[in-house]
Amino acid sequence: MKIENIRAIVTGAASGIGRCIAVELARTGGIVVGGDINVDGLNELEAESANLPGKIYGMYVDVANESLVKSFMSQAFEKMGYANTLVNNAGILQDGLLVMREDEGWLRKLPTAQWKRVLDVNLTGSFLMAREFAAEVIERDISPSLIVNISSITRSGNPGQSNYSASKAGLDAQTRTWALELAPLGFRVAGIAPGLTKTSILSQVSEQTQADIISKIPLGRMADPYEIWLAMRFIIECDYFTGRIIEVDGGADISH
Numbered sequence: 206m207k208i209e210n211i212r213a214i215v216t217g218a219a220s221g222i223g224r225c226i227a228v229e230l231a232r233t234g235g236i237v238v239g240g241d242i243n244v245d246g247l248n249e250l251e252a253e254s255a256n257l258p259g260k261i262y263g264m265y266v267d268v269a270n271e272s273l274v275k276s277f278m279s280q281a282f283e284k285m286g287y288a289n290t291l292v293n294n295a296g297i298l299q300d301g302l303l304v305m306r307e308d309e310g311w312l313r314k315l316p317t318a319q320w321k322r323v324l325d326v327n328l329t330g331s332f333l334m335a336r337e338f339a340a341e342v343i344e345r346d347i348s349p350s351l352i353v354n355i356s357s358i359t360r361s362g363n364p365g366q367s368n369y370s371a372s373k374a375g376l377d378a379q380t381r382t383w384a385l386e387l388a389p390l391g392f393r394v395a396g397i398a399p400g401l402t403k404t405s406i407l408s409q410v411s412e413q414t415q416a417d418i419i420s421k422i423p424l425g426r427m428a429d430p431y432e433i434w435l436a437m438r439f440i441i442e443c444d445y446f447t448g449r450i451i452e453v454d455g456g457a458d459i460s461h
């Protein structure tokens with residue numbers, strides 16, 4: 206696909222990786238609807254796009270809320286005239302060990318609500334967005350089209366992240382499944398699995414943990430969101446790429 210022909214819906218666009226992808230798409234002339242729960246962040250993003258060749262519209266959506274996703278999707282298509290790309294990027298962390306002995310000897314269990322919320326946003330949210338996007342694309346006979354799911358290298362398991370790792374492993378399974386199901390209908394579906402990346406999600410990860418992770422990364426640093434965008438650009442431009450997940454992790458995944 207040609208980048209300048211992109212009409213994209215990017216979730217989690219108010220911050221970090223999603224914001225970078227939205228801005229870079231608009232920098233190349235693309236039109237973007239950025240969806241997020243952070244309305245202030247969306248307003249700033251919209252204002253920033255005034256100086257770019259393309260355009261970004263900010264629109265509130267909680268990706269875990271089915272009825273909001275449905276109305277968001279039809280409004281997004283209306284706003285842009287049509288859409289041919291979905292980036293499932295919205296994601297959250299709510300880390301905790303499965304069971305943990307507290308200092309007082311009390312056994313803390315990972316609360317079910319903490320497990321569910323991460324699955325609801327990262328996995329079900331991506332499912333709802335992809336289903337509604339695919340339905341609109343097929344109804345309107347738009348081809349070619351593209352879905353990109355933002356995964357994580359911690360999909361293979363990471364202490365303290367049963368919910369997050371499970372959500373990202375499930376997301377990768379959806380990427381491969383949808384690539385098979387939707388290829389005959391003109392879709393490509395791919396993923397990007399970043400390693401540690403400099404965004405506000407890391408405010409929930411202690412400095413010490415970040416330093417420990419960085420010490421094990423062969424390239425010795427975390428990624429910049431722009432480096433995740435470069436993988437996105439490759440996926441857009443390479444029409445033979447589908448069903449695969451690109452790891453952008455400074456070598457972290459091969460070093461242990």
Ligand SMILES: NC(=O)c1ccc[n+]([C@@H]2O[C@H](COP(=O)([O-])OP(=O)(O)OC[C@H]3O[C@@H](n4cnc5c(N)ncnc54)[C@H](O)[C@@H]3O)[C@@H](O)[C@H]2O)c1
Nearest residue numbers: 217220221222241242267268295296357401402404405406
């Ligand atoms: N930063 C990293 O180290 C890293 C590593 C691997 C994968 N990722 C993944 O990259 C993606 C983007 O994360 P980021 O690092 O840019 O974090 P971020 O916190 O900067 O951005 C996430 C955005 O998602 C939005 N969001 C959260 N819940 C939402 C909901 N229910 N509906 C709509 N929007 C919602 C937030 O408001 C925020 O703007 C996530 O899927 C994350 O899991 C990040």
